[in-house]
Amino acid sequence: MSSRPFTPEDIRDYKEVTDVQISPDGRALAYALKTIDGESYKSQLWLASLDDDAGAPRPLTSGEHRDTTPRWSHDGSRIAFQSSRSEGIQLFVIDPHGGEARQLTRMRDGVQKATWSPDGTKLLFAAAVAVERRPDDVSEAQWQDRPRVVTRADYKSDGIGYKLDERTHLYTVDLVGGEPRQLTEGDADDLSAAWSMDGRAIAFARSRTGPRDSHRTDLWRMDADGKHARRLTTELSSVSSPAWSPDGRTIAVYGQRCDGNARREVWLVDADSGAARPLDEHLEVASYPLDNQPPPFWIDEGRALVVLRAYEGVSELVRVSLQDRRITALADGRRQVTSVSAWSGGDRIAFMCDDYVRHCEISCVRVDGTDERLVTRPNEDWAKNRVGFEVTQRRFEGTKEGETWGWLMLPTSRGDGPVPLWVDIHGGPTSYVSLGFTYHPYWHVLVSRGWAVLALDALGSGSYGSGFAERLRGHWGERDLPQHLAAIDELVEAGLVDGRRIAIGGKSYGGYLAAWAIGQTRRFCAAVVSAPVANILSHFGTSDSGYYVTPYAMAGEVWDAREKYHALSPVEYLEHATTPTLILQGEDDQRCPIGQAEEVFATLVRAGKAPVEFIRYPGGDHHLAEKGSPSHRIDYTRRIAEWVERWAGRDSRRSR
Template sequence: MSRRLEPQDLYAIKLVEDPQIAPDGERIAYVKAEIDRQTYDYHRSIWVITVDGTQGRRYTAGDNDTTPRWSPDGRSLAFLRAPAGEVKPKNEDERDRGIAKAQLWVLPADGGEARQLTRAREGVGEPEWSPDGAFIVYSAEVGEPDDPEAEDASLHDRRVPAVRTIDRLWNRFDGKGWIYERRSHLFRIAVGGGEPEQLTDGDWDDGSPAFSPDGRQIAFTSDRSEERWSWPANDIWVLDVPTKRLTRLTDETVYAGSPAWSPDGRRLAFTASPRRHEDGYTDLMVAQADRPGSVRRLTENFSPTFADTCIDDQRAFHGSPHLYWSPDGARVYSQAAGRGATLIYAAPSGGGIPRAVVEGQCRVYGFSMDRERRRMALAISDPSTPGDLFVQGTAEGGQTARLTDLNDELFRQVELARPEEFSFTGAEGWDIQGWIIQPSPHPNPHPQAGEGKSERPPAILEIHGGPMAMYGWSFFFEFQLLASHGYAVVYTNPRGSTGYGRDFSAAVSHDWGGKDFEDIMAGLDAAVARGWIDPQRLGVAGGSYGGYMTNWAIGHTDRFKAAVTMRCVSNLASIFGTGDLDWILTIDMMDGVPWKNLDWLMDRSPITYVEKITTPLLILHSDRDLRCPISEGEQMFTALKLLGREVRMVRFEGQSHDLSRSGHPRSRVIRLRHIVGWFISHIRTEVIRPKGELARAGAAGE
């Protein structure tokens, strides 16, 4: 008999990450990610499996091995190895060797001893092989700390508070902290060993390296514009390795993703979005490798955006898509997100309508292709699959074959609910996509569950962050958890969401709390009108922009019996200057600054309407959230407490904006317990838990 999904089941979830198919297309290396329940550490190991799924084994022995990359001849595998938990160097020698950071290793493909190639003080990333297999290029940070004595104090068992002197606007980044002290540059190292050679330098960051087919050039991303510390972005640059000559191909108006060379070495493909005034759309572009200003957009009127913008709670941001050219240079393969699905498309390199190569109701969150572009290794999630490995041929009509089922044991015990897609009419008659997850049948209902039972279940309206992102056909633990406890879950993609074309995603700009709110409420109204949910038992929840909209909703309607706001925005004036990139929100997204447009920003700030809030509110916020600083949640908590309203705040120490996706495992589980416990305590469900049980378990982190 199946049981109900519980918050602690998150500890059992295993995921496939970064699938890399060998050049000959016969084997796939991938990362298996899981949680060590005893230490609360994330463990990652590299596995290799044949494409027919008959032979699979663990390939590396480390506890945090990632980023597998096959050599061009398929005889070696490069990867990054780092400690699984927090490791602090004991002395200057350990610090300088980077023992606490990710380092580059190489391992024979058929087994043998792994060799460590780098010992960089700040660690390394983004390894890429040269075409002849003789070198590996990578990125690494260089530079001195602002306050060396304070940084090194722990090496001598002392505590010295740092004193920071800051003279640039962009100086922090969520999930990382201070970024103004060091710069990321490109290095190359011989596979046989030796000292690395630094290839780039300067007061800017270089990354995403890609060798040209002849190995003489390296394309990479870098922002060397005058605006790099105020409106950060990336251009495409080309380095001629023998002469060190540099060429910038883009015009400093775009935010470019990782470049990919055409087979003849004459063109580069990359994705790009606007540097300023983001419209939520990422284009696929091509440029002549030797001609600045030759950039062509391939995807002018294509609705899916060329980025994986699908949101779930199993993985954080994955960067720009890795692009692949067909052997004849006629097509470029890329991920693109549209109508709730992230799929693989083949776009004609001369322009034209892209063709879906991998289809279905799913999220392809990682992929790679073999040398001849005959096969693809795919990391796929769908509503019943947190993240597994698949393989598919590129020929038309190719079938996707599943190679792993990492969560089979867990899902034999619990029953998952399947989302049902629906559409409805939003503001101005726009067609909007949404989903509803109906509550799972409870295997052992409480004896009181039948008393006063409604034919229609209670429902939680979930609102996604971004706002330029999308809900879709991916596994969402939080949604399944709510469904297993008796709640329907309604979630939609209102205007501002990605995947429906440039105009749709751009429509939210300068209008937070306007027609986007109308769209969201119209989706809820549609679910009520179709008889799916009980209009008297409604809750609302959301994070980031979804937290803003949760706050906004309960300040403009009393329809909800309970609300959960996470990593929220409450005041569009006070967030200015307190986060890592908040000036972009107020200036580009809301067209205002506090000293000129205070009335406008406050008019669209949920805190302005706090006196109207009567809905019991749970506030979840991380104290190291630099994207939406914790002061945003504190303002809501303080105001509601002073007004005598029901409010509770849960603070997560040491966690960032991505708590729900990649935060400390124990904190993630406790977060889930608070969410479901809050709704159970305020909205009757046919699944009744003894009072206090969830709170006690949550406090213990069990």
């Protein structure tokens, strides 16, 4: 049978596992499976038995709606989940043995994912609450068109837009039914809540309320009925994902010290005094998945934690002993683990891998790292008989800044000669290369067409230690672009890639560095600049996170380092660019607003030295490439492949 090449349309048939949850007895797991139906997404819950004689996984829910975030009750008799089958996103419960789901909430603006009380009688969840009620004599259209009064820097968010007309608070709802009970109130947002093991207390993250620090969050605790709320932490810039120890004395959270630093550590917080200490200062929490990162899990009666750590370019599943801080990998090999689930008294851990080979592959393993078992491969048929490629994690000598590591994809049918090269720049810059198909379908398309792909974790990347990440602060472009160029030189000298056919591209910080590169060198035959930072000074004032992330990234406040902000902005050099450039941008992006892409386009057009196209996606936010409408995602992938083939393909060589 002949091999099938990857095409942009393969996005439609890819099945994405968005959540995996193991049952309390370790004998089953529930997972949410997201698929594409025309121009919309749907998601169903599936159930897989972990018994030795188990059959294939079976669907637990069905329909055209989106069922997500399954959560087992502590006795394993019920599964709670979010669903769009009613008005908005609401909470439902279902018997894992079958039957109809029962609706628990009817909140006006929907609900966020829930967590069970230890006794199984209640569910705890967060939901948005309007700051002001619409007067009876004002129409809904007039109310939505009223002037917006902004008093905080944190007034908008990517994927949401303006957000000061609502606050998020915590609620409980009884399993037997009835109206939800509001536990928190006030001018802050309350998120990411967890019950103590005895059900008597709740830990949660609460935002601050000042004009310049409302993006920051502290750890709070309160009684289960919402009374006696008090703040536990003050020295951390943000906290999330609290998890109580079995004895109730400690709360594990994700957090960081420095405002604007995206790299997070695991912190252990005394549940009474609030004193916080890092679990291990060298353990960095994994970056992926971007919007659904699992919390830390207590196992072995509170003597160890299971976390996803970012380590040397991958997200790996590890167990950390609290006694000696020993870190043990629980899943062998260089895999990208993106979901995990465990119970304090259980002996099994469920996890999901999503990388260039394991496309949302679900497995389980004992808490001591033994007896790993594959549970299901939802994309097994999708991946069969595909055009082959070789993937290696490769060390490069780098520059004076030191060696770097990166992922190199090569077509297996490339023959003896060199092939064209796509240089992919990841975002952040303090993240690291994401390996899942959802994030980079164009990698597979290009390799199917005979291209090599280089995805480097250059200076500034996460997962290689704080020193490696910190050295890029205040030196964007200056210290990492030379490392990419040096890696390209090594591949050319090794005879693997054709130095006359090299393209570069990336999104977010990757868009920044691609735009920076074409203003600094003529090495590239084509460039793709997606959702970039082009003007650091204007990005500081227009991005939803720019006002606190940018000063950290530049190692200085705007008023102290204004010249640096200008000097490191790609738009300052684009008048010299001659590289054909494709610009891709979501029109509703609040992280790297469309004005950044417009500055790139206007400068290139005005300079008149480089062919340029600007593609704007209506309704697209910062994550349109992986979460936007199916047709936009397919178009995005197709345009990248066609652009680089047009300007750097076999028949488009340009002398440089």
